[in-house]
Amino acid sequence: MDHARNAGVRLSQLGLYVDNHIHDKYLAPLLTVVTAALLTTWVAPWKAALWAAIELVVIAVYIGVYTRFRRAAPGPQDERLWARRIALAHGAHMVSWSSIIVWGWQPGNFNSLMFTMLIHVGLISLTVAMSNPHRRLLLGDLVPPAVALVAPPLLGGGLFYLGLTMLGLLFIALMLLVGLKIHASTTEALVLRERNAELIRELERQVTRDPLTGLFNRRHFIAAAQAELQRAARYRHPLALLMLDIDHFKPINDTHGHLAGDEVLKAVAGVCAQTVRGEDCLARLGGEEFAVLMPETALAQAFAAAERLRESVAGLRCELPGGTVVPTVSIGVAMCTGPTETLSSFMRRADHAMYAAKAQGRNRVVVEQPAPQGGDMEAAARVA
Ligand SMILES: Nc1nc2c(ncn2[C@@H]2O[C@H](COP(=O)(O)OP(=O)(O)OP(=O)(O)O)[C@@H](O)[C@H]2O)c(=O)[nH]1
Numbered sequence: 008m009d010h011a012r013n014a015g016v017r018l019s020q021l022g023l024y025v026d027n028h029i030h031d032k033y034l035a036p037l038l039t040v041v042t043a044a045l046l047t048t049w050v051a052p053w054k055a056a057l058w059a060a061i062e063l064v065v066i067a068v069y070i071g072v073y074t075r076f077r078r079a080a081p082g083p084q085d086e087r088l089w090a091r092r093i094a095l096a097h098g099a100h101m102v103s104w105s106s107i108i109v110w111g112w113q114p115g116n117f118n119s120l121m122f123t124m125l126i127h128v129g130l131i132s133l134t135v136a137m138s139n140p141h142r143r144l145l146l147g148d149l150v151p152p153a154v155a156l157v158a159p160p161l162l163g164g165g166l167f168y169l170g171l172t173m174l175g176l177l178f179i180a181l182m183l184l185v186g187l188k189i190h191a192s193t194t195e196a197l198v199l200r201e202r203n204a205e206l207i208r209e210l211e212r213q214v215t216r217d218p219l220t221g222l223f224n225r226r227h228f229i230a231a232a233q234a235e236l237q238r239a240a241r242y243r244h245p246l247a248l249l250m251l252d253i254d255h256f257k258p259i260n261d262t263h264g265h266l267a268g269d270e271v272l273k274a275v276a277g278v279c280a281q282t283v284r285g286e287d288c289l290a291r292l293g294g295e296e297f298a299v300l301m302p303e304t305a306l307a308q309a310f311a312a313a314e315r316l317r318e319s320v321a322g323l324r325c326e327l328p329g330g331t332v333v334p335t336v337s338i339g340v341a342m343c344t345g346p347t348e349t350l351s352s353f354m355r356r357a358d359h360a361m362y363a364a365k366a367q368g369r370n371r372v373v374v375e376q377p378a379p380q381g382g383d384m385e386a387a388a389r390v391a
Contacts, residue, residue, distance in 0.1 A: 017090075024141040046110065058107070066100065101151040103152070128178065225291075227288075248342075249340050250357040253295035279299070306340070309342065338360075340360055342373060355377045
């Protein structure tokens with residue numbers, strides 16, 4: 008398991024621990040009140056009430072810490088810090104419950120012995136069932152009730168009490184083994200979950216991305232464009248499509264080799280990715296052809312964006328083993344015409360504009376519709 012995955016798993020363990028314990032907010036206060044009521048049978052009511060009051064405050068504090076942990080949605084690097092906070096908050100809860108031996112156990116009072124032992128056997132069982140996802144917290148949580156379970160019989164003296172101590176110790180050992188075993192299984196499940204999530208992410212990347220450039224691939228682009236086209240048609244929002252094709256790419260391959268050609272493709276893709284907005288869908292459709300789908304974009308902005316792309320690519324200097332290559336692109340721009348527009352007609356129109364840009368001398372932008380009123384005169388001249 009590498010370091011990153013280790014940290015991710017430890018954070019998942021902490022999350023699972025918190026998930027198990029956050030439900031304490033429903034039952035723990037009730038258990039506290041019932042226990043305090045039972046204690047009053049042989050303990051002064053003010054003492055029982057004081058214990059209950061302290062425990063209720065401790066519950067409120069640790070539930071507060073858990074709630075903050077969930078809201079903070081910490082990353083793997085914060086796991087140690089949160090584990091420490093939680094260990095303190097929940098440790099106080101375990102100490103508070105285990106302090107029942109101080110409040111409630113009276114040497115020679117058999118009822119009090121049975122009561123405190125029952126409380127701590129229950130506490131150890133609950134701890135094993137609920138604290139097992141996080142090993143360190145499980146061990147910490149077990150110490151106070153384990154000490155409280157064996158302390159009274161240990162101090163009692165005599166064979167019966169010695170037997171009770173032995174029984175208590177065996178029970179603790181067994182529960183510790185059970186807790187660690189469940190911990191191992193949950194950890195294995197969490198590691199598998201992390202690995203599955205990684206595989207799914209990788210699979211999604213492979214299905215949607217072009218391996219050479221890291222841009223979206225044709226398959227993803229078509230799906231995204233279909234959805235955008237429907238949305239734009241339904242809400243009558245503007246939608247622009249840019250088709251980009253690297254100029255004279257074949258000679259680059261022929262002169263510098265296919266691998267050098269790949270480097271140029273990557274460089275062009277990189278500069279395009281830096282130039283488009285986050286909402287735009289930039290894809291490599293294949294070969295040296297790219298497309299940008301621009302939602303909520305009117306013709307004037309689409310043209311300006313295409314010009315920016317063209318200039319950015321023209322500003323590239325690709326240092327290849329055989330010399331410097333300065334790539335350029337020809338760009339065709341088309342606007343969605345409305346509800347009757349299909350994706351193939353939309354792409355065909357953008358393609359026509361791009362071929363017109365090639366025909367007009369390359370390294371230029373051609374719009375498939377009239378250029379914006381009062382816009383760039385050069386743009387108007389370049390209308391396909
Ligand atoms: N290095 C590399 N070359 C590719 C890849 N895919 C396609 N090509 C090459 O891209 C070239 C495209 O050439 P053409 O379609 O003739 O176009 P062009 O030379 O760019 O000319 P114009 O588009 O008219 O400016 C071909 O030589 C393909 O082999 C790829 O993934 N890597």
